[in-house]
Amino acid sequence: MTQLDRLSVYHWLNAWCIKPVGGALVRQEPEYILLALMGSPLKKIMLCSSEKEIFSVEEQVMVQHSVIINNMIEDGSYNHEESKIPLDCVDSKTLKKVIDYCTHHTHHHNDNQEDLEAWDAQFLNVDSNGLYDLLMAANYLEIRNLLDLIYGTIKNMIKGKKIDEIRRIFNIKDHGFTPEEEEQNRKEYPHFY
């Protein structure tokens, strides 16, 4: 970038000063954005799963989706030459999927809605354990759009179902109510069951 380019970008950024972080738009100091731009566009960071496997991923991708990772990078504790971010709660299989999701959504940001939705549906074509792991990972890393996606899927599993069915689906064997309470509920809201 020439000096003139940098200056004009600076002014433009100054006017807007916004940056996507974890799915939301956040004010940023223009200097910081400029620094990020000046750096190598494919700057990578290292994420380390609970199984000690290392994944290299574009910084831009993770910073856009995960609030936790964004914060770590921003407060300067992450040293690009040496550090890796340890994610002890996320196993390799799940981490790979999460990275996959973030990468796709960054690179295909401008795709039309239907294509993105189709990809998301395919992405969530996992078994119950996989879904559970994804949910925990998305919650830990604070990836808003992935969380909302998973919540939407679980919502569909609940929608319109009676209570006995819901208990079966989520394998809730012990509902924790006393027999009297359960009987009272069934009497008061028979159409729920």
Next chain:
Amino acid sequence: MGQSPSTTVLSSEFNRQQFHDFDFDFDFDLRNPIDHDFTAYLPDDCLAGIFSHLTTADRNRCSVVCRRWHRVDSQTRRRLSLNAKAELQDHLPAVFTRFESVTKLGLRCDRRSTSVNDEGLILISLRCVNLTWLKLRGCREITEAGMAAVGENCKALKKLSCASCVFGIKGINAVVSRCQGLEELSVKRLRGAHDGEEVVGSGTTSVTSVCLKEIVNGQSFAPLMIGSKRLRSLKVIGCLGDWDDTLEKIGNLHAALVDVHLEKIQVSDVGLVGLSKCLSLDTLHIVKTAECSNVGLNLVAENCRMLRKLHVDGWRTNRIGDDGLISVAKHCINLQELALIGIYPTSSSLEAIASKCKALERLALCGLNTVGDAEIECVANKCVALRKLCIKGCPISNVGIEALASGCPNLVKFKVRRCRKVTGMVVEWVREHRESLAFSFDNSDYEALNASQIDHDHAVNDMIAFHRENEEVAAAAAAAEASNGYNGLAMLRATFGFLANRSVVQSALRRWYNNDNVPAQ
């Protein structure tokens, strides 16, 4: 439970089966069965996240699935709608012990029952200190004392909506003067002592939206409207008094005004001149405001170039017509949505709109006796961006329908109602020649007397269906239908008594007195 039902709970085995076949790519039972409670190890906030995406009916059911879900639901439920009869009052402590995070509360009481009173509202205000929305419907026992408690305790209140309440302006002031963060105020059918009280305006600079409906002394809200520097949305429907002065003042002060809806009120071109100073005006509805003419519309069009949505209901007084519309076509090139009702446009204005408003996506033409096949042709040929079209009570025939279905390349939805010259044969024609078009045709007769009211209400409903963005509009339209009952008529009779000495409204008056013979619906 005292909660108003939202979606209906499926009750038959057959329906459940349908849900089973629907959708999911995975099923917990078939693959990898889990031997533990799936949600047992999910943190509370994840469970809360799931619940926040559910409808009220689904959520209610989830709350009795198991103890843990009951606890998480109770702790995190934000929105509550209660049937606010007097009997509820004793249960209020229990309700708000259970639901500790309520931020949006609706209290609704029907006409025949006694509602909760001030004591109940005070208790609620003490328990729900983080309340951001409060909606009161028909709570006739509440006075300004209860409202003052809300103002004192619920400092985070952003939205207040009252309908059919009797605490008068004092009650509104009790909240408005105390809640500095209030942003949206909606008041409908307010009764009670008015006594020259005015709604305070200067302190509340955060109000962005004011909606008044059928209020006898709506003028008392003028200081609020004028004093709210951030006012973006203004709706005044069926309120007495002369609004020109207020609109003039608002125009001078509020560049940020974006959305204006004026209906059945006394406003003339003077008021429109005021509005024309709001250069960011995006949406304008001038409905049954008999004193507004081409002159006013012209000025608005010239100045408010950002106008995207325009609804004009001239109420057949013929004061708004070609001149005004041509001006709109010339200046408001961003126009996306246009509804014309009860006016007499000819080819010249329709041609202008069709050629110049290239962004026009939604068009409604209702009760326009001058619009026939010849006039509609330019719409067919030139409205390239048009996606949704609704024509009611116009003298077009099958020829016009066919022209429209053949033209308008982007047309997706086309509705035709009460066009006497159109026959059922055209449905077949459209299906053959343009299969992808969703075409709806109905010729059943309505009471001619009520046609004007229904036209507008339905046009509004169509626009809502077209563009479900603004909840307020939907509520206003639903309420407009409800007000066809005797209460509404009594109010409007009073309105037109006031206007009786304005000769220009004679024809309108005659229509309303005729309506007195129509039984309340």
